[in-house]
Amino acid sequence: MSPSLETAAHPQGLRRVAIDPVSRVEGHGKVTILLDAANRVQQVRLHIVEFRGFEKFIEGRPYWEVPVMVQRLCGICPVSHHLAASKALDRVVGASPVTPSADKIRRLMHYGQVMQSHALHFFHLSSPDLMFGFDSEVNRRNIVGVALAHPDIARKGVLLRKFGQEVIRATAGKRVHGTGSVPGGVNKHVSADDRALLQRDVAQMTAWARDAIGIAKQLHAANPALYDNFGRFRSNMLSLVRADGALDLYDGVLRARDAGGKILFDGASDQGYLDLIEEEVKPWTYMKFPFLKSLGREQGWYRVGPLARLQNCDFIPSPLAEAQRQEFIDWGKGEPIHAPLAYHWARMIEVLHCVEVIEELLADPDILAGELMAEGSRRRSGVGVIEAPRGTLIHHYEVGDDDLVTMCNLIVSTTHNNQAMNEAVRSVAREYLDGHELTEGLLNHIEVAIRAYDPCLSCATHALGQMPLDVALVGPDGELIDRVVKSAQGGFRHEGGSPTGLPA
């Protein structure tokens, strides 16, 4: 078996298969697995088509339109793009820092976003797998099964998410298509009525967030062999941290650690991200592979998101979540935790932290009154970095004298995690691909590994009829041994014929 499985050692003996998107619409994952004559796995690749062409879509637009337009990147976390773009363009209009009111209202919006996104992920998507195991019968591996076994969990998940949405509405102006954040600040305060409405429910949200962490911990304790090892690989980790090392999801400096937990760099300005990170292009996928320049292409790849953030920071600046983080760190017994399934546990600790931050900000009078906009000397370019629900999100713009965007560069969290997701799928293929039939069980194991990262599948397009996952198995003579496609409704079908499109 090829050690890395990214590229077969002797590809001449293996057929290059081409995988065609099931439709022209982007938005699904594709996995290709190549076998040798002994049916051993020689190559595994995860293809995710994402954000192709978005930079060109933005270039040429007036800069003040950008924070609104970029929300169309993602229907799950539009606020993250809204705020990352605003932060970058704050630099362009010379509003750095923004006013205290603007900073706190934006933070409130962002923590509401992260909280609701995490709640959706855990309660609706991942908890069925986690609670019943990946091999449970399909008709129990769903939210209904969770609801039956834990009758309150689905309701808690929906209402936690609803609370986060209400935070966004109170700060962004609308539940969707928000316009609250603009280059230089925000355009409205939080109303006293909205604040009272949110404050009424905070205590309940805190209790539910603690319950969710309890579920995650129970799962790890019940089956540590599975939770500590499934899809596991070691990697570097990257995130923003506050200047004093605290967890900060809205702003900070860049810090990276190696797989052993040693700090690789710290205190790096987000404006200089290009000095730290480079993106590699590979011929078999549209999505790039970022890596830390200091370590190079082979050793420099990393992962981002809750698992990285909780281990990259020195502490969480809210007491309940920090106590939970300590327990999480202790689970690693002195070593960084690299298990993908630990993302879920980390995610729930962040939900609790978000609720604590929201409660603190709701009590701050600056969200009700104070200067909303700052201004300063105009600059030609700006970078905005934020910790989105799935990880570090970078927006970089250059703006001409005519106010039109001349350059746009986005590195989203799914791109940062590209190599990590590929590694997770390879780990699963090594462990679970037995023979040359793609079973529903194997497909589900692959899904569980990908789901831990919850990649953004060019997500704002979801026409009916789309197939979200496509897995192909290719033999040594190039024959397509098997191909399975799974629909969003759970339909699982084998398809014959050789697809065309991207090289394997």
Added chain:
Amino acid sequence: MTAPLLVFGWGNPSRGDDALGPLFVERLRAALPPTGGVDYLDDYQLQVEHALDLIGRQRVLFVDASLNGSAPFEVTPLRPVQDASFSTHAMSPQALLQVYCDLQGDEPPPCTLLAIRGERFELGEALSPSGQVHLAAALAWAPTWLGPAATLSLDLC
């Protein structure tokens, strides 16, 4: 005040025919006199909390672009179905109805899916010519679903 009818379209306005759902909602809202009998909602995509928007309705019309349905549109009744998506970035209307059942412990209101056939979904594209034709046909059908709530004297197209 919750209106008895809800028209809910979703899609990305910046991706060609993916805008068919939100455009249907926008044009219907503009054409129909505000009687208080119909609520309108649009979003980029379906999310679990949209189940809460179904509470208290008599009927709901879901509207989305379709990749492979019949042109110009298909109309089908919806039933709750357990979701099996592997991503938070996709949710079916059937799965949303299942969430409603889980939350409310009851059957959802009668829900109908209007799937308007789309052709082009690339970022930055406008509605395709065929998408425009299909949208017009769907809007012309709208009074059939709205029933007495529709006093459509305006040009829906």
